[in-house]
Amino acid sequence: MTWPVKKWTFQDRIIAPSLLAADFGRVAEESSRAINAGADWMHLDVMDGNFVDNISFGPALIQAVHETNDVFLDVHLMIARPDHYLPRFVAAGADMITVHVEPEAQHDVSKTLAAIRAAGCQAGLALNPATPFEAVVPFLADIDMLLVMTVVPGFGGQSFIQEMMAKVQAGVKHRSSNSLSYHIQVDGGIGTHTAALAAKAGANVLVAGSSTFGAADMKAAITAIRDA
Numbered sequence: 001m002t003w004p005v006k007k008w009t010f011q012d013r014i015i016a017p018s019l020l021a022a023d024f025g026r027v028a029e030e031s032s033r034a035i036n037a038g039a040d041w042m043h044l045d046v047m048d049g050n051f052v053d054n055i056s057f058g059p060a061l062i063q064a065v066h067e068t069n070d071v072f073l074d075v076h077l078m079i080a081r082p083d084h085y086l087p088r089f090v091a092a093g094a095d096m097i098t099v100h101v102e103p104e105a106q107h108d109v110s111k112t113l114a115a116i117r118a119a120g121c122q123a124g125l126a127l128n129p130a131t132p133f134e135a136v137v138p139f140l141a142d143i144d145m146l147l148v149m150t151v152v153p154g155f156g157g158q159s160f161i162q163e164m165m166a167k168v169q170a171g172v173k174h175r176s177s178n179s180l181s182y183h184i185q186v187d188g189g190i191g192t193h194t195a196a197l198a199a200k201a202g203a204n205v206l207v208a209g210s211s212t213f214g215a216a217d218m219k220a221a222i223t224a225i226r227d228a
Helices: 024-036 059-068 082-092 109-118 137-142 162-177 192-201 218-227
Strands: 014-017 041-047 072-078 096-100 122-127 145-149 183-187 205-208
Touching (some): 024 059, 109 122, 109 137, 122 137
Parallel strands (some): 014 041, 041 072
């Protein structure tokens, strides 16, 4: 099923609950719960047990969300060889596909970003906490979103690394200096306090897992993160 896609800009505040923190036995219902609670995007963390030391889910689960809910699907590929698997995620219904810049991802970053856009999806580029901002600079003119990881990727529930806000600020500066328009997303340890820090630094897309799906009142939690 094809859903209409809203045009988002980096001036929008976007809350993207991470499905990794949801009840996997009720994926469609959990996605609907997030949307009804005010989620703008659904963040989908794909892990292969190779690039990161965890395994999550693949295209079939993403397709299930796509076919049952009208929501922007923000797919984060924490996998090796994303170029090889890319067509499967496009077919599953991804709206944004984010890949990693690190050499361990084993792909030609420029070619993969071009392939994502050629397939009709928006292209994101992620960097891990240990990766310097300079690693993504050559590609920033070719992306729709920069993802700054604020935890070491692989598992949910980690603490926010505040030092990563320097990368967010660098992304904002580069965007302004070069008349670009990419979103800046942060992922890891996002709650009301850390959302405020990230927004102040210039991030406009906030991925929140445990603090949304794990909240007693998900709508209140998303509203609090947005208002922070």
